Amino acid sequence: MFDEIAVGSIEVLGSHTFTAxxxxxxxxxxxxxxFHIDPEAAKQSxxxxxxxxGWQTGSWWMRLRVERWKATNAERAAKGLxxxxxxxxxxxxxLVWPKPVYxxxxxxxxxxxxxxxxxxxxxxxxLLFSRNTGVNQNGVLVFAFDGSVFAAR
Numbered sequence: 001m002f003d004e005i006a007v008g009s010i011e012v013l014g015s016h017t018f019t020a021x022x023x024x025x026x027x028x029x030x031x032x033x034x035f036h037i038d039p040e041a042a043k044q045s046x047x048x049x050x051x052x053x054g055w056q057t058g059s060w061w062m063r064l065r066v067e068r069w070k071a072t073n074a075e076r077a078a079k080g081l082x083x084x085x086x087x088x089x090x091x092x093x094x095l096v097w098p099k100p101v102y103x104x105x106x107x108x109x110x111x112x113x114x115x116x117x118x119x120x121x122x123x124x125x126x127l128l129f130s131r132n133t134g135v136n137q138n139g140v141l142v143f144a145f146d147g148s149v150f151a152a153r
Contacts (some may be wrong), residue, residue, distance in 0.1 A: 001084060002126035004114055004153040013064040013109040018052045020103035026056045037102075051100040057134055057143045059097075060110045085151030090127060095145040099136070107134040107142060114146075118153065125150045 019037065027036030031053035034041035041051040073083040101107060115129035128151050134143035 001082075002116070002118075002128070002153040004084075005115055005116065005128060006114075007113050010110055011068065013061070013068045014061045015106050015108040016064065017023065017058070017106040018101055018103060020050055023050055023052045023056065023103055024058075028051050031055055032111060042144065047100050047102075050103045052103075052118075054097040054143070057097065057101050057107060058145075060107065061090045061132060061134060061143065064109050065111070068074050078140045085152035087125060087152070089150035092148075093146045099145055101136065101142050105142075106137045109134045109143075119150070124153055126153050127151070 024037050027033065035045040035047050035051055036042075036053050039050045042048075065105050069084070069086070084101055095124075110133055111131075112131045113128055114131050117127050119125040119127060127147050130147045130149070132145050132147055138139060
C-alpha cells in the first residue's frame with residue numbers, strides 16, 4: 001500500500017523492441033508522418049531512418065506499467081497480502097522524447113518514486129510522484145516524464 005512504497009524506490013517495468021512493421025502499423029493509425037510510415041522517406045529525413053512515434057513509446061510505458069502492476073498484485077496474493085490499489089493519475093508533466101527510437105531499438109522502462117504525500121481531503125489515499133524513463137539498448141534516454149498517481153493508504 002501507499003505506506004509500503006519508499007521514496008527512492010526504482011522499479012524496472014520491462015523492455016520492448018520496436019520493429020519496423022509495428023512502427024508503421026501504429027503510425028498509420030495514430031501518427032502518419034513520413035518518417036514513421038515510409039522507410040524510404042524516413043531515410044531522407046533528418047532522422048536518417050524509420051522511427052517510432054513518441055506516442056508509441058509512451059503507449060509501451062503504459063502497457064508495461066499495467067503488466068507490472070498485475071504481476072506485483074499476483075505476487076502479493078501468493079504471499080497472502082492484499083492487493084495494492086491505485087486511483088486516478090494526478091497528471092503528467094515534463095514529457096520529453098530527447099532521442100528517436102529507431103526500428104530495432106529495445107527500450108527499457110523504469111519508474112522511480114521521487115516523492116509522496118498524504119491526501120489532505122481524502123485520508124484513505126496518498127499521492128505518489130514519479131520520474132518515468134525509457135532508455136535504449138545503448139543506455140541513451142529516449143523517453144521521460146514526471147507523473148503522479150493516487151494510491152490507497
